[in-house]
Amino acid sequence: MRRIPAIIGAILVIGLLVISLAGNAADAPAGKEFTNSLGMKLVRIEPGEFVMGSGDAPPRTRDEWDGRDWDESPAHQVKISKPFFMGTTEVTNAQFEQFDPEHKKLRGKHGVSKADDEPVVMVTWQQAADFCAWLAKKEGKPYRLPTEAEWEYACRAGTTTPYHTGDTLTPEQANFGKTAEGKRRDNTMAVGSYKPNAWGLHDMHGNVAEWCLDWYGPYTADAQTDPVGRADGWVRVTRGWSYLNASHKRGAVRYCRSANRGGQFPEDANRVTGFRVVLGDLPTTKPLPAEDVPVHQQNVKQGAAPKDGPDASKPYFADLTKGLAVPKETWGPIYGHWNHYSAIAVCPNGDVLAVWYTCDQEEGRETAQAACRLRAGTGTWDKPSFFFGTPDCNTHAPVLLSDGKRLYHFFTQSLAGWDDAADGMRTSDDNGATWSKPRIILPREDLRRMSQPCSAFVAKNGKLVLAVDGDFAHRDERVMTSGDGGKTWKVGSGDLRKAAGKYAIHPAVVQRDDGNFLVFLRGPDPMAAFTSKDEGETWEPVAMPFPGIGVGQKAAALKLASGALLLVSFDNKKQLVGGGTFAALSFDDGKTWPHIRKVDGPTGYMSLAQAPNGIIYHLGPNGSAIRCVAYNEAWLKEGKAVPEK
Helix, strand or coil, X not given: CCCCCHHHHHHHHHHXXXXXXXXXXXXXXXXXXXXCCCCCEEEEECCEEEEECCCCCCCCCHHHHHHCCHHHCCCXXXXXXXCEEEECCCCEHHHHCCCCHHHHHHCCHXXXXXXXXXXXXXXXXXXXXXXXXXXXHHHCCCEECCCHHHHHHHHHCCCCCCECCECCCCCCCCECCECCCCCECCCXXXXXXXXXXXXXXXCCCECCEEEEEEECCCCCCCCEXXXXXXXXXXXXXXXXXXXXXXXXXXXXXXXXXXXXXEEECCCCCCCCEECCCEXXXXXXXXXXXXXXXXXXXXXXXXXXXXXXXXXXXXXXXXXXXXXXXXXXXXXXXXXXXXXXXXXXEXXXXXXXXXXXXXXXXXXXXXXXXXXXXXXXXXXXECCCXXXXXXXXXXXXXXXXXXXXXXXXXXXXXXXXXCEEEEEEEEEECXXXXXXXXXXXXECXXXXXXXXXXXXXXXXXXXXXXXXXXXXXXXXXXXXXXXXXXXXXXXXXXXXXXXXXXXXXXXXXXXXXXXXXXXXXXXXXXXXXXEXXXXXXXXXXXXXXXXXXXXXXXXXXXXXXXXXXXXXXXXXXXXXXXXXXXXXXXXXXXXXXXXXEEEECCCCCEXXXXXXXXXXXXXXXXXXXXXXXXXXXXXXXXXXXXXXXX
């Protein structure tokens, strides 16, 4: 599939539109309805005003959050100053394939969108925009994608209720993943299968999500005329929800509301997103500036990390938890209810960056990622703030990695809880002050599609190594490698689940002195561990003296600057340190463990990083609160030896 970088692609689309729209305003249809050369029916949408969004501020309580999302506020007055025509239905397979006949090969992917009259899916934002530009050139008329404001205005069709159908929406009125009998329907329906809204538009609620023109970003409270979103971003707006189910107690119908906002990476061609066309001149309004950066990206000092610190010859331990808590009644974009998983990295400047996922429920559409920065030499965390996420798309499993010059951030974009995932990556070359636009490194369409990133390191040969859970119930566990800085990735053929012969997940991966990879896994008892001498193509078991770990737990491992191997895990049998979290140290790559001691604080899904001054940072959730401690190797060496088995 041909891909165009987002910025270049946007310029090309705008250029094509300018060329095709110049002098064509007079060619726009004059009547109330219009049927074009592809057989698309479009209806005229008259100018007008409406209140866009919902609420004056982010939700303050669970009851408020059950009814709306944080990014729908502040609601604001919007004027649509010019008429436009909008397709009465989403673009169908048959219509899109007149532009791109090759797309027919994608029909039925994941069992959806098979027929001529079903909405086209598996199209990127760029492909949708290119279709509009092609149609504009073909007919000499100003076709394009709708702005987000135009979309909501047209969806509401003069209503102020949650849906254009009123206060409720039923399976008889829209396809949002349920049949009238209450059964699941994980599929598209032929366009126009449900009654239109008052302005003649079908499927504005459900069926497939629809690409809009805008970059996604927060609203402002001021009244606006013909808004076109933000000047830049990493997500293009989608609207209308889809046939996709959702875990919220109200179900997917919550996400079908006229005010609800969704989004996807522009390159994310997936099974739930299509589009419809607008015919009308592109608004000349200037976009709003790119959104302000969160506190952890502000005033970031550049330069080398300090190498001074506590006396390395003396034991050092500190509890650094204070400042990491998200206030309880926080309902977006970070959440006070559930904060879990963890990732930690020491930036090249010595700052410590802690990241975790934040949500109401971890399989929810709201799952995003929060961050705190511990600035070098201060001992005080910035307050937690939004780190990364995609609206209404589960953004799971952060992993951070520093190679001493660049920061890497790995994550998933998931359509079914944390599954049906695409793995992504972004980088920072200025200590996390700015980040590259995110990029999918392993799409859902890959034959070895994976799910949650679990751990990463930089190998001796310079390759990036990422250990990843398998998609759909962690069906496999593998290691991915990249020899070109993350541009391309190879998924190892060695399946750790198969090697273990039982349920074994969440690999914590390091490299031994001999170059072999060493992985520790959750599941079997005693703890399952494996080595690979061929970068994850095959795995051999290694005996470990540690108990197995269970639900809600993930070990972490780190090669220290001294060459010692550090493992943090759980004494679930209370035979090593009396229960709880432990840290074990090995000087022969895991053959023996002469030091182990209890670590109070972090539990759950843990992570480790070491600063140039030797301090080790150990992060992990304890319940729904994130905990962090710091210690040095001298403190670890006070621990007793692990009995050999």
